[in-house]
Amino acid sequence: MGPIEVAVEPAIRAIRVTKTFGPRVALRGVNLNVLPGERIALLGPNGAGKTTLIRVLALLTRPTSGAIAIAGFDASSDAQEIRSRIGVCLHDSLLYQDLSVVENLRFFGRLYRVRDLDARMGTVLERLDLARFADRRVRHLSRGQRQRSSLARALIHDPPVLLLDEPETGQDQASLERMQIELTSSSSRTVVFATHQPSQAVSLATHVLLLDGGRARDLGAADALEPGDVQRALLTVSG
Amino acid sequence: MDVYWAILAKDLRTELRIRQTVVSTLIFSLLVLVVFQFSFDLRGADLITLAPGVLWSTFLFNGVLVLGRTFATEREQSTIEALAMSPIDRGLIFAAKWSLSLLLMLVTEAVVLVVFSAMFNTAVLSPLIFLDALLASAGFAAAGTSLAVITFNSRAREVMLPLLLLPLTVPVIIAAVQVTALALAGGGLRAAAPWLNLLGAFDILFGAVCYYSFGALLEE
Amino acid sequence: MEHNRISVRPGSPLGSSPGSSPGHWMVGLGAITLVLGLVTLAGAFLFAPADSIQGDVQRIFYIHVPMALCAYLAAGLVAAAGLLFLVTRRVVWDVMARCSAECAVLFTTLVLITGSLWGKPVWGTWWTWDARLTSTLMLWFIFVGYLMLRSYIGDTERAARYSVVVGVLGAIDIPLVHVSVEWWRTLHPQGILDSASGSPALPGSMLVVFAVGTLTMLCMFGLLMMLRIRLEMLRYRVTALEQETLDEADEAITPSHPSRPIAARVLGDGA
Numbered sequence: 001m002g003p004i005e006v007a008v009e010p011a012i013r014a015i016r017v018t019k020t021f022g023p024r025v026a027l028r029g030v031n032l033n034v035l036p037g038e039r040i041a042l043l044g045p046n047g048a049g050k051t052t053l054i055r056v057l058a059l060l061t062r063p064t065s066g067a068i069a070i071a072g073f074d075a076s077s078d079a080q081e082i083r084s085r086i087g088v089c090l091h092d093s094l095l096y097q098d099l100s101v102v103e104n105l106r107f108f109g110r111l112y113r114v115r116d117l118d119a120r121m122g123t124v125l126e127r128l129d130l131a132r133f134a135d136r137r138v139r140h141l142s143r144g145q146r147q148r149s150s151l152a153r154a155l156i157h158d159p160p161v162l163l164l165d166e167p168e169t170g171q172d173q174a175s176l177e178r179m180q181i182e183l184t185s186s187s188s189r190t191v192v193f194a195t196h197q198p199s200q201a202v203s204l205a206t207h208v209l210l211l212d213g214g215r216a217r218d219l220g221a222a223d224a225l226e227p228g229d230v231q232r233a234l235l236t237v238s239g
Numbered sequence: 240m241d242v243y244w245a246i247l248a249k250d251l252r253t254e255l256r257i258r259q260t261v262v263s264t265l266i267f268s269l270l271v272l273v274v275f276q277f278s279f280d281l282r283g284a285d286l287i288t289l290a291p292g293v294l295w296s297t298f299l300f301n302g303v304l305v306l307g308r309t310f311a312t313e314r315e316q317s318t319i320e321a322l323a324m325s326p327i328d329r330g331l332i333f334a335a336k337w338s339l340s341l342l343l344m345l346v347t348e349a350v351v352l353v354v355f356s357a358m359f360n361t362a363v364l365s366p367l368i369f370l371d372a373l374l375a376s377a378g379f380a381a382a383g384t385s386l387a388v389i390t391f392n393s394r395a396r397e398v399m400l401p402l403l404l405l406p407l408t409v410p411v412i413i414a415a416v417q418v419t420a421l422a423l424a425g426g427g428l429r430a431a432a433p434w435l436n437l438l439g440a441f442d443i444l445f446g447a448v449c450y451y452s453f454g455a456l457l458e459e
Numbered sequence: 460m461e462h463n464r465i466s467v468r469p470g471s472p473l474g475s476s477p478g479s480s481p482g483h484w485m486v487g488l489g490a491i492t493l494v495l496g497l498v499t500l501a502g503a504f505l506f507a508p509a510d511s512i513q514g515d516v517q518r519i520f521y522i523h524v525p526m527a528l529c530a531y532l533a534a535g536l537v538a539a540a541g542l543l544f545l546v547t548r549r550v551v552w553d554v555m556a557r558c559s560a561e562c563a564v565l566f567t568t569l570v571l572i573t574g575s576l577w578g579k580p581v582w583g584t585w586w587t588w589d590a591r592l593t594s595t596l597m598l599w600f601i602f603v604g605y606l607m608l609r610s611y612i613g614d615t616e617r618a619a620r621y622s623v624v625v626g627v628l629g630a631i632d633i634p635l636v637h638v639s640v641e642w643w644r645t646l647h648p649q650g651i652l653d654s655a656s657g658s659p660a661l662p663g664s665m666l667v668v669f670a671v672g673t674l675t676m677l678c679m680f681g682l683l684m685m686l687r688i689r690l691e692m693l694r695y696r697v698t699a700l701e702q703e704t705l706d707e708a709d710e711a712i713t714p715s716h717p718s719r720p721i722a723a724r725v726l727g728d729g730a
Binding site: 382393394403440 | 612
């Protein structure tokens with residue numbers, strides 16, 4: 001046993017998670033033990049398994065083998081408990097294009113049974129600088145506004161765990177900064193985000209994990225890493 | 240239950256805003272009526288014999304089109320994953336989509352009945368026929384909602400939906416036509432009762448199986 | 460195939476070792492089926508008397524009716540095996556469901572063909588909308604659709620789950636189809652046609668041949684299922700072995716990295 005004692009219930013536990021799609025192995029025996037409040041960057045080139053791992057943690061896909069527990073609940077028996085405690089952002093915005101931002105947030109707020117929904121919506125829109133565009137249809141938003149709206153959707157029920165798949169894609173600097181401020185603002189929220197940009201990984205995360213052909217390799221605490229170290233590590237990955 | 244209304248309201252709001260399904264399927268149905276007229280020449284003595292079949296064939300075409308659209312938007316925009324990730328009872332998603340399809344089908348059926356009644360001077364606007372349309376469309380829509388999800392990922396999806404749906408809904412088709420024929424011949428509820436009971440049994444059985452199995456369809 | 464790696468116990472009826480019990484099981488069943496088949500034919504032509512109304516053409520019923528029985532049995536099995544798959548997620552149940560569907564299509568096709576062969580001399584036409592044949596026709600469509608769906612979606616876990624729903628809906632539909640088609644036919648009775656396809660009390664000798672015929676068909680059904688399931692399980696085993704080989708090759712060329720001590724916590728101890 002190392003110098004660090006685990007006294008707190010992990011926010012996310014994955015035990016030997018494997019996921020295969022026919023002959024292709026996307027995840028190979030991945031183990032995770034993430035404490036509440038940590039921010040884990042999943043780094044890796046395309047095809048390394050980042051998106052698959054996010055989707056498995058989001059309970060969108062069942063792993064081929066292995067176990068998952070989030071916020072203390074076992075995925076195989078208490079899936080609905082987990083779903084109410086996670087917020088997810090994927091490549092797609094997961095928003096209804098022909099409804100406004102507010103209409104989308106209100107809809108999902110009802111699905112997640114959010115209390116004081118109007119107040120909560122106001123807070124989230126304010127913090128992500130979306131108040132001005134709240135009544136615009138999602139179809140008519142810019143890329144950055146859509147990404148932030150997608151994050152708003154994920155945060156509407158104030159989940160203790162947030163899962164993000166390459167949230168920085170296609171965003172301008174200002175929009176990105178807004179998102180980063182929001183992601184790092186809460187010390188109790190656990191975040192797992194997939195990215196292929198080393199600078200993102202180092203600046204946002206508390207720990208960096210490298211995914212290599214479906215296997216996870218810990219690169220250590222983010223404050224001990226330079227983007228250059230991470231970049232070099234990324235280059236050693238096969239594929 | 241609030242979840243059910245939330246989903247239904249959201250879908251109705253979208254449909255009213257962009258009107259992608261109801262307008263196109265309605266106009267298509269009227270077109271089909273016209274084609275039937277060219278095919279069979281519905282004026283004249285044969286009208287009462289042919290009317291039930293013509294009406295229900297039109298409704299079936301319409302139903303297949305409506306059902307084909309049910310999940311199209313959700314799939315195209317990947318919002319189906321957002322629904323799958325939320326902590327809601329999957330059966331409620333089925334119930335909301337079923338209700339939506341049923342409503343859209345009934346709207347077109349009502350308009351077609353009015354037009355038919357005016358065009359061919361036949362008394363098709365009877366309560367018995369409305370009841371028939373409701374029960375039969377409900378059964379058709381129940382099976383169709385599940386099959387819409389199932390066939391969306393298959394090759395030739397536009398063909399696979401009716402290919403699977405029609406054999407399964409043969410009891411509905413037969414019953415629906417018979418009740419309409421009885422109504423046009425002046426028969427009442429008593430005469431139509433066995434067929435209506437059959438429709439009810441179908442609705443309950445298929446509704447229940449589809450409701451409880453919907454979760455299995457949404458897994459990845 | 461997205462299923463979990465499967466293992467097939469050698470020596471089981473579905474096992475793969477040549478010359479072991481599975482081979483013996485099947486050869487045995489095959490022999491029994493053949494013998495029973497011959498007995499049925501003998502009984503049908505030599506032992507049972509000719510039907511008083513229809514004459515010799517009625518003899519086709521000794522295989523026609525058992526085939527129908529097997530078709531419905533197969534349909535029920537598709538639903539049952541499908542449900543078992545959904546609950547246990549074990550590949551073998553999905554394989555059984557698919558093979559049952561194939562048998563269902565086979566037997567319904569044979570029922571329709573033998574029904575038409577009987578119908579031509581009796582009714583004067585190859586097809587008439589007889590209640591039972593029409594119901595069988597709908598069953599044919601349902602299971603052909605089932606197989607087409609599996610073929611069009613591809614061999615995935617998702618296809619297996621979707622098929623369960625189609626199979627169960629098909630199975631619960633059967634009584635509804637029967638009732639609706641039956642009632643529909645009684646609206647347009649065609650006299651001799653309906654009474655001819657009915658089944659009045661049968662003399663003992665006919666019952667005996669029916670029983671043997673039924674037994675034959677059931678054995679044939681069982682044999683076909685065993686052969687198909689075995690073939691499918693072998694195919695999965697081959698794919699699994701291929702994958703293991705590929706994985707081993709992968710392991711050999713990927714250098715392993717030792718993890719740093721701090722990794723123990725974030726990555727878990729593999730506990």
